[in-house]
Amino acid sequence: QVPTEQMAQVVEAVGGPLVYKKIPVAKPGPDEVLVHIKYSGVCHTDLHAMMGDWPIAPKMPLVGGHEGAGVVVARGALVTDADVRLGDHVGVKWLNGSCLACAYCQAADEPLCGAAALSGYTVDGSFQQYCVAKAAHVARIPRECSLEEVAPILCAGITVYKGLKESGAKPGQSVVVAGAGGGLGSLACQYARAMGLRVVGVDTGPEKRALVEGYGCDFVDFAASEDLVADVRARTPGGLGAHAALLVAVQEKPFQQATQYVRSRGVVVCIGLPADAHFKAPVFDTVLRMIQVRGSYVGNRLDSAEAIEFYRQGLIKVPFKTVGLSELPAVYDLMKAGKITGRYVLDTSR
Numbered sequence: 001q002v003p004t005e006q007m008a009q010v011v012e013a014v015g016g017p018l019v020y021k022k023i024p025v026a027k028p029g030p031d032e033v034l035v036h037i038k039y040s041g042v043c044h045t046d047l048h049a050m051m052g053d054w055p056i057a058p059k060m061p062l063v064g065g066h067e068g069a070g071v072v073v074a075r076g077a078l079v080t081d082a083d084v085r086l087g088d089h090v091g092v093k094w095l096n097g098s099c100l101a102c103a104y105c106q107a108a109d110e111p112l113c114g115a116a117a118l119s120g121y122t123v124d125g126s127f128q129q130y131c132v133a134k135a136a137h138v139a140r141i142p143r144e145c146s147l148e149e150v151a152p153i154l155c156a157g158i159t160v161y162k163g164l165k166e167s168g169a170k171p172g173q174s175v176v177v178a179g180a181g182g183g184l185g186s187l188a189c190q191y192a193r194a195m196g197l198r199v200v201g202v203d204t205g206p207e208k209r210a211l212v213e214g215y216g217c218d219f220v221d222f223a224a225s226e227d228l229v230a231d232v233r234a235r236t237p238g239g240l241g242a243h244a245a246l247l248v249a250v251q252e253k254p255f256q257q258a259t260q261y262v263r264s265r266g267v268v269v270c271i272g273l274p275a276d277a278h279f280k281a282p283v284f285d286t287v288l289r290m291i292q293v294r295g296s297y298v299g300n301r302l303d304s305a306e307a308i309e310f311y312r313q314g315l316i317k318v319p320f321k322t323v324g325l326s327e328l329p330a331v332y333d334l335m336k337a338g339k340i341t342g343r344y345v346l347d348t349s350r
């Protein structure tokens with residue numbers, strides 16, 4: 001039976017505090033499901049939301065989280081068995097819902113929907129034991145997948161998988177992942193390898209280096225390198241530069257460097273969202289080398305299913321550590337210090 005109260009991590013105001021406390025369990029609307037969240041990944045976006053880093057204001061008080069893996073325990077009247085059943089394993093992802101009617105939704109570009117509801121930002125997310133989401137948008141998780149390990153796929157995996165598609169990079173070509181040892185980056189390295197790409201990961205420290213090299217990728221330590229652009233280029237085919245770059249770091253600097261280490265006609269894909277950051281590139285060089293710059297924002301429902309399928313097939317191993325939901329503040333401290341290799345997953349039962 002579904003309880004009326006539950007434990008949650010609640011951001012009381014922009015900047016904090018974060019309070020672990022009892023709150024009511026929400027009721028699903030007619031087109032929604034209630035998901036008993038078992039595990040939730042912690043994305044850097046959740047920290048951005050709490051700190052008010054971005055130009056769109058999050059709801060307050062806020063329950064963050066958008067990598068929630070769990071079990072459907074209640075459904076609204078309009079949700080049919082052909083759609084989602086009670087007991088199904090599903091994921092609450094960043095896109096909690098979208099209007100399904102606008103031109104973007106019609107074209108399956110639902111992340112661009114002007115009326116999109118965002119988990120852990122405009123609506124309460126997965127840092128609670130029971131979370132509501134639109135039935136149409138919850139990710140379908142196959143039974144054989146571990147809910148604990150699949151959780152980070154629900155944002156980090158989907159986002160980097162989509163970003164790699166947007167990069168246009170083809171098997172045999174090369175891609176740079178800036179921020180390679182973090183949550184998105186460590187998955188980006190693996191999705192890229194699974195797609196037959198050569199990878200140069202950029203991040204810092206021996207732990208992140210070991211993880212990235214373990215995926216069969218080259219590594220450049222941005223803190224140790226005296227000429228990052230030259231060091232990255234030297235690791236690309238013929239030293240010409242990479243076919244694409246995926247920027248998943250939480251600093252502005254890599255956004256300035258990427259146009260210089262991609263080859264002519266290279267594609268720079270912006271994904272990371274550092275506060276107050278601007279993208280700057282020399283116009284002359286961008287024109288004469290025909291550089292392309294793109295943004296990539298999570299993924300649609302099919303991208304989500306495909307990203308999960310890569311995981312189900314064993315092509316992706318999520319590098320995660322699990323702690324209790326009650327320990328979220330300590331995870332944020334490590335995240336602020338850039339000390340997380342891979343991803344933290346929260347167990348909502350403790």
Ligand code: 8ID
Binds near residue numbers: 043222296
């Ligand atoms: O849809 C989207 N576009 C989307 C989806 C999900 C997340 C965007 N994001 C954004 C987040 O909001 C965040 O800004 O992607 C960014 C990365 O999220 P994350 O992977 O969850 O963050 P992390 O685990 O803290 O990893 C960041 C890594 O960047 C490295 C750090 O060492 C860390 O490993 N890094 C930094 I900070 N500066 C770097 C630099 N100059 C760097 N790596 C290379 N060069």
Ligand code: ZN
Binds near residue numbers: 094
């Ligand atoms: Zn995220």
Ligand code: ZN
Binds near residue numbers: 098113114
């Ligand atoms: Zn829409």
